[in-house]
Amino acid sequence: MSRYRTLVTLVAVALAGACCCLAQALGGTDAASAPKPDYDAAFVGMTAPEKVITDQVFAVKITMRNTGAEPWWCEAVRLRSVQPPNNENWGTSFILVRQGHTVQPGAEYTFASHLKAPSQPKVIQVDPRPAEPTAATAPAVPAAEPGRKKVLTFDDFEYVGSFKPPKTVQGARGAFSESGLALREMPDGTRRLLMNYTHPAQVLFEVEIPPLVKVENGRHAGLKVARVGKVWGAIRASKAGRGDIGPNGGFAWDEGKRMLYWTCYHGYKTGAAPPVLGASKLEDDGRMTHFGPWYIPKSVGYYKSYWGGVIRLPKAFADKYTGGRTLALGFGGYYSICAPASRGPALGAIAEPDPQKDTVDIVEMLFYGKGGVAPRDGNYLNANCGFWAEQPDSPAKGYWTYDDWARAGVFVDSPSGHGYIAFVRLGTGRIGYDFGSIGSAGHSQQWYIYDPEDLGRAAKGQKKPWQVLPRSMTEVRYPLGGLVTGSCYDEQQKLLYLCTMWAYSDGERESYPCVHVYRIK
Numbered sequence: 127m128s129r130y131r132t133l134v135t136l137v138a139v140a141l142a143g144a145c146c147c148l149a150q151a152l153g154g155t156d157a158a159s160a161p162k163p164d165y166d167a168a169f170v171g172m173t174a175p176e177k178v179i180t181d182q183v184f185a186v187k188i189t190m191r192n193t194g195a196e197p198w199w200c201e202a203v204r205l206r207s208v209q210p211p212n213n214e215n216w217g218t219s220f221i222l223v224r225q226g227h228t229v230q231p232g233a234e235y236t237f238a239s240h241l242k243a244p245s246q247p248k249v250i251q252v253d254p255r256p257a258e259p260t261a262a263t264a265p266a267v268p269a270a271e272p273g274r275k276k277v278l279t280f281d282d283f284e285y286v287g288s289f290k291p292p293k294t295v296q297g298a299r300g301a302f303s304e305s306g307l308a309l310r311e312m313p314d315g316t317r318r319l320l321m322n323y324t325h326p327a328q329v330l331f332e333v334e335i336p337p338l339v340k341v342e343n344g345r346h347a348g349l350k351v352a353r354v355g356k357v358w359g360a361i362r363a364s365k366a367g368r369g370d371i372g373p374n375g376g377f378a379w380d381e382g383k384r385m386l387y388w389t390c391y392h393g394y395k396t397g398a399a400p401p402v403l404g405a406s407k408l409e410d411d412g413r414m415t416h417f418g419p420w421y422i423p424k425s426v427g428y429y430k431s432y433w434g435g436v437i438r439l440p441k442a443f444a445d446k447y448t449g450g451r452t453l454a455l456g457f458g459g460y461y462s463i464c465a466p467a468s469r470g471p472a473l474g475a476i477a478e479p480d481p482q483k484d485t486v487d488i489v490e491m492l493f494y495g496k497g498g499v500a501p502r503d504g505n506y507l508n509a510n511c512g513f514w515a516e517q518p519d520s521p522a523k524g525y526w527t528y529d530d531w532a533r534a535g536v537f538v539d540s541p542s543g544h545g546y547i548a549f550v551r552l553g554t555g556r557i558g559y560d561f562g563s564i565g566s567a568g569h570s571q572q573w574y575i576y577d578p579e580d581l582g583r584a585a586k587g588q589k590k591p592w593q594v595l596p597r598s599m600t601e602v603r604y605p606l607g608g609l610v611t612g613s614c615y616d617e618q619q620k621l622l623y624l625c626t627m628w629a630y631s632d633g634e635r636e637s638y639p640c641v642h643v644y645r646i647k
Contacts, residue, residue: 376435470500
């Protein structure tokens, strides 16, 4: 038996001790003074590789016998690491009893999961990982052709400040609301942002952009609260035979037509595909006229790839690559249950929807799933899920998982460079499907920036949408909050606006959104 197996067996025995710790926590007595404690366990056996390399994800099965008087319920008992308690040396601190399963006293149960070897070699014979490709040996990103614009990177932006949207608007709360963002210029030259709260009721409103204040070390007390300039109220698009939807995704504004395009997604949708796109005309006199809703064509499939939001495409790009289609639907990632969705950021160009038609005219530019998976780092391990469950190859190379989201995106075109930015949240550490919900040990916020030329080639059929890869993937630490639900770009002032959820709480039980602003240098 190798030193690795011997020491991992000792780890398994230590894990068994966690059950005894649980017995003490629940009031069980010492085995010497009682016939049998309520909760106790004995190590039976284990299946694990003989040897692993650093950061390798591997399968393990640890069989334990319930030697206590009480059954092990899946919601209450788990195998935990000790020495020290709840350490994550092997990627996670626990392994669960399978959902819906109960282990009766005297019965044996095999805990099955994946673990991840430490990043540094240990005395338990964790071999060093072979050298990763360096910048000198890794495939180089093709150099820009003469006359082509630079593809922007995160380093081309600087943080200039933030502000707080109002906590509530006509009973709708920012807490739990995934608001989109759309910029509109008023007749006097001032700017407003269109926002949308969805909890517990849906309300569309405009805020005036206040003076920006930088968040320093998480301190947000000095941030200005945006004044509400106009409340439009609830939006619904309905038509016989098409369904009835309201906005909860991202949206785009067309000032010339005074039209707001918006999307609707369903976080727990199964069955037949619903409509995903609606439009609302905001009249000068305060009235609203709604159009749609529209479906993604059945020929496209994977409709959940495109219900996250809608953005505007630069006219020059649309004229050159998409046949004049100046709108695009996205943003991809996992949204609900196991139904098909893009395994990474997604974007499809659409023409202005026809109110007389049921579906939109879409050209896919970015999509993963039919022939590829979006890249990501390897800072995760899939513990127990059966879909989108590839383990990482190395710390630098992983695959889009079932807890990786893209809820917002924006197309930026400026004299200094251009790019499509997908605002991504990646699950990190142990990722598991536990008791009916997906959870991760942590999350990483990233910008995936794509070359518009690559998107254009996909639109023209010169490459497959899943062959389009990001030119850069950069981890970003926002001043407050994490998940980006809305984004828009001010072309004249070169300002990028991002709305993040769960940004601050003011000591309350609920957390509210914040808008952060970046400028192209």
